[in-house]
C-alpha cells in the first residue's frame with residue numbers, strides 16, 4: 001500500500017460482502033477502513049493491503065500409485081505475490097506412492113517457511129484406497 | 130437374496146454421514162453402494178480449501194474433509210460395495226412388508242438384487258447438459274462442462290486447453306477459472322447470463338479478482354467458431370428477458386469453452402423408485418425425517434437439493450441416517466408385536482398424525498423449502514428448514530406465517546439465489562400454535578421487503 005491512495009475491496013468473511021475502502025491518513029500514515037459493518041472487515045482490509053496471503057492448492061504427479069496425481073496444499077497461507085512461484089515449485093516435483101494426508105511434499109516452498117503437504121491418500125498400485 | 134436393514138446409494142459426503150449417523154442410532158446392518166472406485170464423491174475433485182469451517186472449525190480441502198468421514202465409516206466397520214452402480218429401486222406395495230429391492234451391477238457379480246428395509250438416496254447431482262444452452266453452430270472439440278474439466282485437471286492431471294472462456298459464474302466455473310490460471314492457462318473472461326453471479330462472493334473475490342479475470346454479467350455466448358476445435362466465441366449483452374442485444378457482440382479467440390451452467394439432482398433413480406418429486410428442486414419431496422413419499426426411502430445431500438456448503442450436506446445426511454435407523458427399529462417392533470393390536474395402534478396413530486401434518490409453502494421470493502411437510506409429533510425439538518430465494522434482496526425479511534398469523538420474522542441484510550438460507554422451527558412453539566388453533570395445516574415462508 002506504499003503508493004496507493006485508496007483501495008477498494010470486498011470483504012469475504014461473511015455472506016454480507018461489505019464493500020470496503022482503505023485509505024491512508026496523510027498525517028499519521030494510519031490505515032483507515034470504511035464500509036465495514038463489523039471489526040472483522042477492518043482487520044481483513046488492513047491485512048489485504050499490507051500483507052495479502054493465500055493458501056495455494058494444486059496437484060503433484062505420483063509414480064506407481066492408484067491415481068496419477070495427488071492433491072496438495074500449502075500448510076499455511078503464503079504471500080499472494082508468490083503464488084505463481086510456488087506453483088512452479090509444485091509443478092517441478094514428483095512423488096512416489098504411497099502418499100498419505102499430511103505427508104510433506106516440499107519442506108520450505110520458495111523460502112516461505114511454509115511446507116506443501118498432501119491432502120489425499122494415494123495407495124501404491126495395485127492396492128486400492 | 131442378499132439382505133440389509135439400510136442400503137445407502139452413493140458414497141459421497143451425504144452417504145458417508147448418513148451411514149455414520151445410522152450406526153450411532155443403533156443400526157447394525159448397513160451397506161453403502163458406490164459406483165466409483167473410491168469413496169468421497171465429488172469432494173475428490175474439489176482440491177481447493179474452504180470445506181468444513183462449520184463442522185471442524187478449520188478450512189479443509191475436499192479430499193481431506195471426505196477422508197475424515199471415510200475414516201469414521203471404516204472405524205465403524207460399515208461395509209461398502211465399490212465399483213458398483215445401482216440401476217433400480219423398487220418397493221412392494223404399501224401393505225406388504227415394505228421391503229425394497231435394490232438392483233445393482235458390477236463387473237465381478239454382474240446384476241444382483243439386494244433386499245433392504247430402508248433405502249437412503251445419496252447420489253449427489255450432475256451438471257446441466259449443454260444441450261440446454263441452445264448455442265447454434267457446430268459442436269467442435271474443446272467444449273467441456275466445468276465439472277468435467279475439474280476431473281481432468283485434478284484427478285487425471287491433464288489440462289483441457291490454454292485459452293479459456295467460461296460461460297456461467299457458478300462456483301465450479303469460478304473455482305476452475307483460478308485452477309486453470311494457476312496451471313498456466315489464460316482465462317479470458319467469465320460470462321454470466323444473469324445480472325448477478327450464481328457463485329459465492331468469496332469465490333468471486335479469490336478466484337477472479339485475485340487474478341484479474343473479468344466477470345461480465347448479463348452476457349452470453351451467441352456463437353462458437355471453429356469446426357474441429359474451438360477457435361473462438363462471440364459474446365453479447367442480453368436484455369432483461371435474456372435476449373442478445375444487437376451491436377454488443379464481442380469476438381474472443383480461445384481454444385476452450387467451459388460451461389458452468391448449474392447443477393441438478395441426480396434424479397433418475399428417485400423417479401424410478403416412484404417417489405414424488407419437487408419440480409423446483411428436481412429432487413424428491415420430503416418430510417421432517419427427510420423421508421420421501423415412499424415409506425422407508427430417505428434422501429439427503431445434493432440428490433435432494435443442490436447445496437453449496439458440504440457442512441450442511443453432512444448435517445442433513447446425519448438426520449436422514451438417524452431417521453432411517455429409527456424407521457427400521459419401528460418396523461421390527463411392529464412386526465414382533467401382536468398383529469391385530471399393531472394394526473389398531475397404527476390406525477390410531479395415523480388419525481393422530483393426520484391432524485398434525487403441516488405443509489410448508491414457499492411463496493413470494495422463496496423458491497422451495499426442504500422439508501415440505503412436517504409431522505409435528507415426529508419432528509425434533511428444532512427443525513431446520515432450508516430454502517433458496519429467487520432473486521437478490523437487500524435489507525429484506527424472511528417472514529413465517531401460521532395461517533394468517535405471522536409467527537416469526539428474520540431480518541436479512543442480503544439474500545441471493547447463490548446462497549442457501551435456513552430458518553429453525555421450534556417444536557414447542559408449533560405445538561402451542563396448534564393448541565391455540567392458529568396453526569392448522571400450513572406454514573408459509575416468504576420474503577418481505
Ligand SMILES: Cc1cc2nc3c(=O)[nH]c(=O)nc-3n(C[C@H](O)[C@H](O)[C@H](O)COP(=O)(O)OP(=O)(O)OC[C@H]3O[C@@H](n4cnc5c(N)ncnc54)[C@H](O)[C@@H]3O)c2cc1C
Nearest residue numbers: 139141142143164170171214215252253301430431438439
Ligand atoms: C465443484 C464443486 C465445488 C464445491 N465447492 C465447495 C466448497 O468450496 N465448500 C463447500 O463446503 N462445499 C462445496 N461444494 C459442495 C459440496 O461438495 C457438495 O454439496 C457435496 O459434495 C454433496 O455431497 P453428496 O454426497 O450429496 O454428493 P456427491 O459428492 O456427488 O456424492 C454422490 C455419490 O454418489 C455416487 N452415485 C451416484 N449415482 C449412483 C448410483 N446410481 N449408484 C451408485 N453410486 C452412485 C457418486 O459416484 C458419488 O460418489 C462444491 C461442490 C462442487 C460440485
Ligand code: SF4
Nearest residue numbers: 011014017018038041
Ligand atoms: S465487514 Fe463484517 S459484516 Fe461486512 S462482510 Fe465483512 S465480516 Fe461480514
